[in-house]
Amino acid sequence: MDAPARYVAGEETAAVHFVTEADARPTSRPPRPFERGVRGQPTLVQNVETLAHAALIARFGDGWYRRAGRGELRGTTLLTTTAAGRSVVVEVELGTTVAEVAAGIGESRESAHAVLVGGYFGGWLPIDRAWSLGLDPHELRGAGRALGCGVVSFLPNDVCGVRATARIMEYMAGQSAAQCGPCVFGLRAIADATSRIGTGLGTSNDLERIGRWVGQLAGRGACRHPDGAVGFLYSAMTVFGDEFAGHARSRTCSRPRALGRAA
Numbered sequence: 001m002d003a004p005a006r007y008v009a010g011e012e013t014a015a016v017h018f019v020t021e022a023d024a025r026p027t028s029r030p031p032r033p034f035e036r037g038v039r040g041q042p043t044l045v046q047n048v049e050t051l052a053h054a055a056l057i058a059r060f061g062d063g064w065y066r067r068a069g070r071g072e073l074r075g076t077t078l079l080t081t082t083a084a085g086r087s088v089v090v091e092v093e094l095g096t097t098v099a100e101v102a103a104g105i106g107e108s109r110e111s112a113h114a115v116l117v118g119g120y121f122g123g124w125l126p127i128d129r130a131w132s133l134g135l136d137p138h139e140l141r142g143a144g145r146a147l148g149c150g151v152v153s154f155l156p157n158d159v160c161g162v163r164a165t166a167r168i169m170e171y172m173a174g175q176s177a178a179q180c181g182p183c184v185f186g187l188r189a190i191a192d193a194t195s196r197i198g199t200g201l202g203t204s205n206d207l208e209r210i211g212r213w214v215g216q217l218a219g220r221g222a223c224r225h226p227d228g229a230v231g232f233l234y235s236a237m238t239v240f241g242d243e244f245a246g247h248a249r250s251r252t253c254s255r256p257r258a259l260g261r262a263a
């Protein structure tokens with residue numbers, strides 16, 4: 001049986017729940033799966049990329065693996081990159097810069113104004129801040145970001161960051177497993193207010209409310225889904241602060257286009 005294609009179905013307790021009870025919703029922790037999981041036994045939940053690396057290291061040796069990487073970092077990582085509406089998966093050495101990733105997929109600094117690093121549980125960075133950043137856990141942490149699921153997505157100059165964010169918040173609210181009140185109702189309310197602001201129907205009240213809710217929702221669900229969603233929104237309100245204010249105050253936007261799709 002295939003797990004449902006829902007965002008939270010990949011969460012570790014949801015994966016264990018699906019194996020044991022065919023229900024791909026997260027369960028509350030503790031215990032974590034490594035303490036008690038499938039059939040009550042300690043269970044390792046790991047992603048396919050890590051297992052593939054482990055298998056290749058077993059086959060070719062750690063020296064082979066260590067040949068890749070920049071500085072102190074060893075190995076490679078898979079990235080899902082998006083630029084100009086086209087998504088490509090690439091494998092790069094750890095420590096590769098955002099500029100090098102862009103060059104590899106034909107993207108330029110002049111054609112994007114922001115970069116989403118780490119996916120929907122990651123956050124936006126202005127292009128100038130992101131450009132020379134290495135995809136290295138320490139550098140990313142210094143910028144307040146993490147590589148997360150390995151998404152590096154370039155936001156084109158003509159695409160409005162507020163509307164792109166509103167679209168992703170709509171998606172995140174729709175992906176709630178609908179079992180924790182703050183997640184179900186809180187994310188829906190935040191997504192609705194963000195959408196109103198994005199479409200020019202919002203008010204400064206909406207802006208004030210989402211700013212407040214962002215600080216209230218983290219840690220209120222059985223899993224980290226709401227935490228990730230509000231962390232992402234917080235990054236948007238930081239990077240696109242002027243645009244959010246412009247949308248809410250004068251209902252104007254200098255970037256005409258909405259993001260075509262959530263991914």
Ligand code: SF4
Nearest residue numbers: 177179180183221223
């Ligand atoms: S926090 Fe949201 S996604 Fe996570 S278990 Fe609760 S309702 Fe489901």
